Amino acid sequence: MQQRDDQDKSITGGRISRRNLLAGAAAASVVLVQTASGKAFQAALTASERGPEDPTKVPGVPPGTLGTRSPFEKLAKIYSDTSSRTPLQDLQGMITPSDLHYERHHGGVPAIDPAKHELVIHGMVDKPMVFTLADLKRFPSVSRIAFLECSGNYRGANDGKIRPQEICGLTSQSEWTGVKLSTLFREVGVNPKASWFLAEGGDAAVMTRSVPVHKGWDDAIIAYGQNGEAIRPEQGYPIRLFLPGWEGNANVKWLRRIELSDAPFMTREETSKYTEAVGGGKIRQFSFTMDARSVITFPSYPARVEKGWIEIRGIAWSGRGKVARVEVSTDAGKTWQHAALQEPVLDKAIAAFRYLWNWDGNPTEIMSRTVDETGYVQPFLKQLMAARGGNMGYHFNPVTAWYLQKDGQVLFKAT
Numbered sequence: 001m002q003q004r005d006d007q008d009k010s011i012t013g014g015r016i017s018r019r020n021l022l023a024g025a026a027a028a029s030v031v032l033v034q035t036a037s038g039k040a041f042q043a044a045l046t047a048s049e050r051g052p053e054d055p056t057k058v059p060g061v062p063p064g065t066l067g068t069r070s071p072f073e074k075l076a077k078i079y080s081d082t083s084s085r086t087p088l089q090d091l092q093g094m095i096t097p098s099d100l101h102y103e104r105h106h107g108g109v110p111a112i113d114p115a116k117h118e119l120v121i122h123g124m125v126d127k128p129m130v131f132t133l134a135d136l137k138r139f140p141s142v143s144r145i146a147f148l149e150c151s152g153n154y155r156g157a158n159d160g161k162i163r164p165q166e167i168c169g170l171t172s173q174s175e176w177t178g179v180k181l182s183t184l185f186r187e188v189g190v191n192p193k194a195s196w197f198l199a200e201g202g203d204a205a206v207m208t209r210s211v212p213v214h215k216g217w218d219d220a221i222i223a224y225g226q227n228g229e230a231i232r233p234e235q236g237y238p239i240r241l242f243l244p245g246w247e248g249n250a251n252v253k254w255l256r257r258i259e260l261s262d263a264p265f266m267t268r269e270e271t272s273k274y275t276e277a278v279g280g281g282k283i284r285q286f287s288f289t290m291d292a293r294s295v296i297t298f299p300s301y302p303a304r305v306e307k308g309w310i311e312i313r314g315i316a317w318s319g320r321g322k323v324a325r326v327e328v329s330t331d332a333g334k335t336w337q338h339a340a341l342q343e344p345v346l347d348k349a350i351a352a353f354r355y356l357w358n359w360d361g362n363p364t365e366i367m368s369r370t371v372d373e374t375g376y377v378q379p380f381l382k383q384l385m386a387a388r389g390g391n392m393g394y395h396f397n398p399v400t401a402w403y404l405q406k407d408g409q410v411l412f413k414a415t
């Protein structure tokens, strides 16, 4: 089975273990961390991380300049040279902690001095302009919670030993703050005949994408904030283009130039890449919208569960609008029930879902599918493969199932 993950190479479990192992820990307690290969390794804690036997008998640690994550929480992305993946199975709620946001870089993360960074807007405009970060922050600002997803976000595994992080960990969600692109369009006086704009990044890849101008008038944001602080370098510091619901690649990071035009620019990333076979020998280009998707994050591999009550938990999202409902099947897709959605359910945002289920202990498959407000139903893998003429590739959003063995071991299963 051909699988594409934005051309990234194999991600090995060994690297994450090296990164997380704390050196020099004597007589340490251990925390099990699951690697990509499914093997658990033991990450040692130092004595001070482990804390005293009785925390009521000694004063605790005083406040400091930054908070910390509990050393018992071994949250980690898995990564290759070009991307890293969010540990979806270890998260709660709808916001991805910023340091766990997935990453995808075509030329690494550039070091940019925000005081020197400028955004140029030119081309089919009345008045070409250069904006500093300070200029951008003077305009009215907006914040919105929305997901970001790489269009190369699918993996499967024939042996079933794969976690949500590997299946679709190239999706994350933040609260993004910035200035609406429409505000800047009015400032420079975009020519009514302009139909596309080029977005260019200031990284070593000088990533460029053409975006229809209507997205700029609609809901595009020049974002400088992420989850309450400045955007992280990995996410495009000091500014990125944020296009709610549209494929990650077009959300150009380290944004330095926007050029208005009456035609797409046909850059490398929209011609040789980021196009997909749609069957019948046809290739689809400029497929911006991310289709509806969901994944059950609990129970999921490598969990082992007991029979009885299980709260099935997961996340659902759609680039077309709001998630209308999530359906869960606990009998391999024969019957479907509605899951409860955590409010608020936002436009083009990840929604958490829950479904309480009493497992009788017999082997079965559980799965979820999203139906969004446009009526779009998340497809099965077989349907997608048939529609795409047997090709996997970009915009691959199949229903994924978890197989519960008799012994409670949970394994990934393709649909």
Ligand SMILES: Nc1nc2c(c(=O)[nH]1)N[C@H]1C(S)=C(S)[C@@H](COP(=O)(O)O)O[C@H]1N2
Pocket (backbone or CB within 6 Å): 006, 101, 102, 103, 104, 105, 106, 107, 148, 149, 150, 151, 200, 201, 202, 203, 205, 206, 207, 234, 235, 236, 247, 248, 249, 250, 251, 252, 253, 254, 255
């Ligand atoms: N300048 C620039 N922008 C970029 C990229 C890049 O390599 N350079 N990668 C793109 C891709 S393929 C994706 S999926 C998203 C990833 O954004 P993130 O790293 O903040 O998750 O950024 C997009 N914008």
Ligand SMILES: [Mo]
Pocket (backbone or CB within 6 Å): 006, 104, 149, 150, 151, 152, 248, 249
């Ligand atoms: Mo991507």
